[in-house]
Structure formats: structure tokens, C-alpha cells
Amino acid sequence: MIRVEQLRKKFGTVTAVSGVSFTAENGAITGLLGPNGAGKTTTLRMLYAVMRPDSGSIRVDDVDAIADPHEAQGRLGVLPDGFGLYPRLTAREHLEYFGELHGISGGQLRQRTKELLDLLDMNAIADRRTAGFSHGERTKVALARALVHSPQNVLLDEPTNGLDVMSTRAVRTIVRRLKEEGRCVLFSSHVMQEVSALCDAIVVIAHGRVVARGTPDDLRKHTGHDNLEDAFVALASVEHGAHE
Amino acid sequence: MTVGRSLRQIAIVIRKEIKDSLRDRRALWSIVFSVSIGPVIIGFMMNRVADRQRETEQVRVPVVGMQYAPALVEWLRQQSGVIVVEGPQDPEEAVRNQEEELTIIIPKNFVEKFNQSRPALLQIVADSSRNDARPTVERVRRLLQQYGAEIGSLRLIARGVSPAAARPIDLEDIEVSTAQQRAAQILTFIPMFIIMAGFVGGMGIATDSTAGERERGSLEPLLVNPAPRLVFVGGKWLAAAVIAMASTALTTVLCAILPRFLPLEEMGIRFRIGPEHMTGIIAAALPMCLFSAALQSAVATLARSFKEAQSYMGVLVLLPMIPGVMGALYPIGNAPWMYATPVLGPYVLLTNVLGGQTPSINAFLTSAGISLVAAAILVRITSTLFESEKIIFAR
Numbered sequence: 001m002i003r004v005e006q007l008r009k010k011f012g013t014v015t016a017v018s019g020v021s022f023t024a025e026n027g028a029i030t031g032l033l034g035p036n037g038a039g040k041t042t043t044l045r046m047l048y049a050v051m052r053p054d055s056g057s058i059r060v061d062d063v064d065a066i067a068d069p070h071e072a073q074g075r076l077g078v079l080p081d082g083f084g085l086y087p088r089l090t091a092r093e094h095l096e097y098f099g100e101l102h103g104i105s106g107g108q109l110r111q112r113t114k115e116l117l118d119l120l121d122m123n124a125i126a127d128r129r130t131a132g133f134s135h136g137e138r139t140k141v142a143l144a145r146a147l148v149h150s151p152q153n154v155l156l157d158e159p160t161n162g163l164d165v166m167s168t169r170a171v172r173t174i175v176r177r178l179k180e181e182g183r184c185v186l187f188s189s190h191v192m193q194e195v196s197a198l199c200d201a202i203v204v205i206a207h208g209r210v211v212a213r214g215t216p217d218d219l220r221k222h223t224g225h226d227n228l229e230d231a232f233v234a235l236a237s238v239e240h241g242a243h244e
Numbered sequence: 245m246t247v248g249r250s251l252r253q254i255a256i257v258i259r260k261e262i263k264d265s266l267r268d269r270r271a272l273w274s275i276v277f278s279v280s281i282g283p284v285i286i287g288f289m290m291n292r293v294a295d296r297q298r299e300t301e302q303v304r305v306p307v308v309g310m311q312y313a314p315a316l317v318e319w320l321r322q323q324s325g326v327i328v329v330e331g332p333q334d335p336e337e338a339v340r341n342q343e344e345e346l347t348i349i350i351p352k353n354f355v356e357k358f359n360q361s362r363p364a365l366l367q368i369v370a371d372s373s374r375n376d377a378r379p380t381v382e383r384v385r386r387l388l389q390q391y392g393a394e395i396g397s398l399r400l401i402a403r404g405v406s407p408a409a410a411r412p413i414d415l416e417d418i419e420v421s422t423a424q425q426r427a428a429q430i431l432t433f434i435p436m437f438i439i440m441a442g443f444v445g446g447m448g449i450a451t452d453s454t455a456g457e458r459e460r461g462s463l464e465p466l467l468v469n470p471a472p473r474l475v476f477v478g479g480k481w482l483a484a485a486v487i488a489m490a491s492t493a494l495t496t497v498l499c500a501i502l503p504r505f506l507p508l509e510e511m512g513i514r515f516r517i518g519p520e521h522m523t524g525i526i527a528a529a530l531p532m533c534l535f536s537a538a539l540q541s542a543v544a545t546l547a548r549s550f551k552e553a554q555s556y557m558g559v560l561v562l563l564p565m566i567p568g569v570m571g572a573l574y575p576i577g578n579a580p581w582m583y584a585t586p587v588l589g590p591y592v593l594l595t596n597v598l599g600g601q602t603p604s605i606n607a608f609l610t611s612a613g614i615s616l617v618a619a620a621i622l623v624r625i626t627s628t629l630f631e632s633e634k635i636i637f638a639r
Contacts, residue, residue, distance in 0.1 A: 051633050083465050084461025093260075
């Protein structure tokens with residue numbers, strides 16, 4: 001479970017995140033929805049402790065992620081925005097490297113690697129260097145290495161961005177499976193349809209603040225728009241602080 | 245977060261970075277090429293010197309007007325390594341065109357003056373701007389002076405005067421440098437090449453694992469792993485240092501094998517790198533690799549892009565050339581402050597070790613200690629840079 005309260009972050013004079021609060025429950029998929037530049041990536045980066053918030057609190061499974069970032073990171077599986085791979089390592093070696101850094105080794109690591117390679121249907125590319133991989137294959141590698149330590153909480157920053165239909169489906173299948181396993185999945189997107197199809201709860205972010213939260217149905221009621229896309233546009237274009 | 249876990253993670257990072265860099269065949273070959281080029285250049289230069297020396301030993305002396313001084317020509321022929329040949333038609337033109345290194349001209353009136361015991365003129369046509377001809381010209385000049393001195397002595401004896409009276413002073417050169425030191429002087433570039441190998445070997449990993457990792461976008465996922473930044477920076481630094489050390493070892497081995505293929509004995513130089521030198525070379529050069537790798541990692545982390553990092557590395561490689569070039573121009577001393585200077589300390593130690601001297605243990609410890617302290621400071625700085633969001637996300 002992830003609980004975020006009053007998160008704030010400024011870059012120079014630009015306020016990227018200004019008082020974001022939300023909770024992502026276990027056994028649920030929470031969607032962080034917002035237009036480009038709304039502060040989704042910055043929020044996630046603070047969650048997985050590569051950025052420090054100016055103020056606010058983050059709890060990952062009751063661990064204070066600001067005071068004890070490494071303990072929190074151990075409980076997180078992360079697919080960052082614009083992730084990169086090592087072109088000279090194979091897919092399997094990517095999983096092994098991150099698994100070892102998380103303290104898994106030997107038979108346990110081999111077993112877990114095999115599970116993920118099967119799950120993501122990656123056996124054909126498992127022992128090839130990632131240099132010539134397609135975007136879909138690269139995303140699978142990055143997703144598998146994020147899950148290698150079986151994290152309770154999974155953060156995915158726009159995981160389906162630029163993916164073809166088949167790869168998008170594979171990602172959605174994984175996300176649903178993680179939910180069934182009782183894990184907490186937080187995933188960001190600017191695509192309305194995707195979020196509404198997948199998420200149990202939606203947090204809409206615009207201009208660095210939460211402008212609405214609830215189930216897809218709640219949002220429709222909240223804005224008075226039947227169509228979720230209209231609802232999103234209505235929410236995203238709200239003036240600073242005029243709402244909420 | 246225990247120390248044990250951090251050390252294990254450092255080992256994981258080192259292993260990954262070394263595996264990754266060993267797979268970069270192009271970079272690997274460029275390291276092998278760069279560190280071999282030094283010893284090869286030395287071998288080539290030494291061979292040229294040896295050839296030159298051999299040429300001087302077998303000296304060709306063209307003489308114009310042989311018939312005017314048959315006794316002199318006969319005497320020259322009897323000297324070992326001298327081949328007297330008929331001089332060219334136009335001696336000055338031949339020397340200017342580098343067809344001959346020199347020509348002796350015996351004028352018509354040589355015998356006449358010689359018989360009258362008056363100074364008889366001999367001319368040496370030479371081009372003093374030609375460095376390569378200089379030893380030959382010197383040798384011929386000495387031979388002719390020797391001939392003159394012998395004739396002079398005979399004349400004095402014939403007049404009942406001791407030749408010693410006409411020789412108020414005697415000159416003798418006493419050589420104080422040992423053969424090993426003379427060799428080290430000629431081979432003064434070896435310490436420079438050994439130190440440069442450290443810089444060349446480490447720069448690939450140092451840039452690829454910092455600026456390269458950031459540019460590839462793999463730094464952010466890496467930093468999500470639960471470990472302090474010092475673990476990542478330390479692992480990357482040590483991986484670069486390991487490759488730097490391997491490159492240093494390769495150059496050292498090449499330099500040790502090299503003299504076997506060189507005509508050093510022939511040149512009167514005793515030079516070899518044996519097991520007893522190896523310990524000294526290792527003790528001097530390997531701690532330096534920890535410093536150079538730390539310096540390169542810090543600089544590459546500061547660079548805004550991979551390209552920029554690479555060009556900085558090119559500048560850093562010039563660093564070990566400073567003491568190398570200075571050492572070739574001025575004899576380098578061994579003042580205590582030198583040992584306490586990174587790069588210069590190992591250079592002085594290597595020069596001494598290769599020159600057949602044994603520097604004190606304190607000198608080794610000072611040099612290694614300074615390298616380690618400087619490396620630790622630089623790694624600490626890099627680790628702080630890795631904490632900075634500006635550095636991590638400066639894409």
C-alpha cells in the first residue's frame with residue numbers, strides 16, 4: 001500500500017507538484033491520470049526515492065520512504081518513464097543484475113527469472129543481447145527486471161506508451177495478475193480509455209495537484225459528463241485551485 | 245542497511261560493469277592497441293638507434309685525391325671498420341644531396357707540405373645540419389686527428405724530444421652512471437607509457453558507467469535499487485580501476501618482453517625488467533590506477549553528455565605525459581614532495597625502479613597513500629554528485 005500526503009516539489013521557480021495526496025490500496029490498480037506535464041512523473045520519482053520532495057510524506061507499506069528510502073525501494077518494483085537497458089547484456093542478465101542488487105541469488109533467482117520469462121513470453125529473446133530489441137521487447141525486459149524481487153508495490157510510469165496492441169495486452173495482463181496476487185499497482189497514463197478499462201481507482205492530476213479522485217463512475221458523476229473523456233478534459237482544464 | 249550487504253552490492257556492480265565492458269569488443273581492442281603502441285614505439289626507436297650505431301662502426305670514407313697521400317690512405321684502411329672508397333667527382337654536391345655523409349679531400353700539395361713538416365691541409369666536406377651523419381663525421385675527424393698525433397709524435401722522437409712534452413694535458417672521461425641508469429635514460433618513456441596505460445584502460449568504463457549510463461536512461465532504473473549512491477559509485481570506480489590495472493599490467497609485460505628483441509647488448513646497454521622489478525612496478529603503478537579511475541569517474545559524471553565526457557577523458561590522458569616529457573628534457577630528481585604528488589609520485593618511483601635503484605618503502609607508501617586518499621576524496625565527490633537530481637536527470 002502506498003500513502004502520499006501533501007507532496008510538494010519545486011524546480012527553481014516552477015512548481016511541479018503542489019500538494020498531492022492519495023492512497024493506492026493493496027489488491028487494486030490505481031491510475032494516475034493527467035495530461036503531459038501535470039506532475040505524474042515527478043510524483044512517481046519522489047515515490048521511488050530518486051527525487052526528494054520539498055515537503056509532504058510518503059509511506060510504502062508503513063515505511064517512511066523519505067526517512068528510509070532504501071527500505072521503501074526494496075518494497076517497490078518500478079518501471080520508470082523513458083527507462084534504458086544495457087545493450088550488451090542479455091534480457092536474462094538484466095533480471096539477474098537487479099535481482100542480485102535486491103539480495104536474491106542462486107536457485108531462488110534462477111527460479112524467479114524463469115517464472116518472469118515464461119509469464120512475459122520472453123524465452124525466445126532471453127539470452128539475446130538487448131541491443132536490437134523492439135520497443136515492445138525492451139518494455140518487457142524493463143517490466144520483468146522491475147518485478148524480479150516480487151515487490152508488494154508496483155509503480156509503472158506510462159508503461160504502454162508507444163507499444164503495439166500485442167505488447168499493450170501483455171502489459172495489461174501482468175497488471176491484472178499483480179492485482180489478483182493482492183499487490184498494490186500504481187500506474188500513470190494520459191490515456192483515458194486505458195485507465196478506465198484497467199483501474200479500480202483513478203487519481204486525476206493537473207497542474208501539479210489532484211483535481212479529482214474516485215472510481216470511473218464517481219468521476220462521471222462528479223463532472224456531470226457521461227463520457228469519461230469529456231470528464232477528463234473538464235477536469236484537466238480546471239484553473240489552478242478553482243476546483244477542490 | 246548493513247555494511248556486508250553494501251559490500252556484496254558493490255561486488256555485483258563491479259562484476260556487471262566489467263562483464264559489460266569486456267563485451268564492448270571495439271573499446272577493448274582500442275585499449276589493447278593504445279597500451280601496446282608505447283612499447284612498440286620504444287622498440288622501433290631503439291632499433292633505429294642500434295642501426296645508426298652499427299652504421300657508425302662500419303664507416304664508409306670517400307676520399308678525393310688518394311694518390312696525393314698514399315700513406316694516410318693506407319693507415320685509414322688498416323683501422324677497423326673503415327672502408328676507404330674513391331670520392332665523388334663533386335664532393336660538395338654529393339654531400340649536399342646526401343649521397344655521401346662526408347668526403348675527405350686531399351689537396352695536391354699535401355705531400356709537399358707534409359715532407360716539409362709544415363701543416364698539411366685536409367678538408368672534410370660535411371653537412372652539420374644532418375644529425376644522422378654527425379657520429380660518422382665525428383669518428384672520421386677523430387681518426388684523422390689520431391693520425392696527425394701519431395705522425396707528430398714520430399717527428400718529435402726523430403728530433404730527440406719526448407712526445408709527452410707536446411701533450412701538456414691528458415683527458416679521460418669517467419662515466420658515473422651505471423649501465424642500468426643509462427638504459428633508463430634512453431627508455432625514459434617506459435614509465436610514462438605504464439602510467440598512461442592506467443589512464444587509457446579506465447576511461448572506457450569511467451565514461452560508459454556514468455555519463456553513458458545516464459544518457460542511455462539506465463541510470464534511473466539502477467538507482468531505484470535499494471542501495472546508497474556510494475555503492476553504485478564505488479562499484480563503477482573499482483570496475484574502472486580493475487581494467488586500468490589490467491592495462492597497466494599488459495604494458496608492463498610488453499615492456500618486459502620487448503628488450504629481448506632489441507640489440508641492447510650490442511649498444512652497451514644492459515636493460516631488463518625481471519621479477520625483482522615487477523614488485524616495484526606493481527607497488528608504484530597499481531595504486532595510481534585507483535586514483536586515475538576515481539578522477540575519470542568524477543569528471544565524466546560532471547560532463548553534460550557522453551560526448552563531452554569522452555573529450556574530457558582525452559584531456560586527462562595528457563596528464564601522465566607532463567612528467568614524462570619533463571623527465572625526458574630534465575633529469576628528474578627524487579625530492580620528497582614528488583612522492584606526495586599523484587601521478588608524479590608513481591612516475592618517479594617507476595623511473596627509479598627501472599633505473600636499477602630501490603626507492604625506500606616510505607616512498608612507496610607515501611605515493612600509494614596519496615593516491616588512495618585522493619581517490620577516496622574523488623569517489624566521495626562523485627557520490628555526492630549522484631545524490632544531485634540535476635546530475636541524475638541532466639539528460
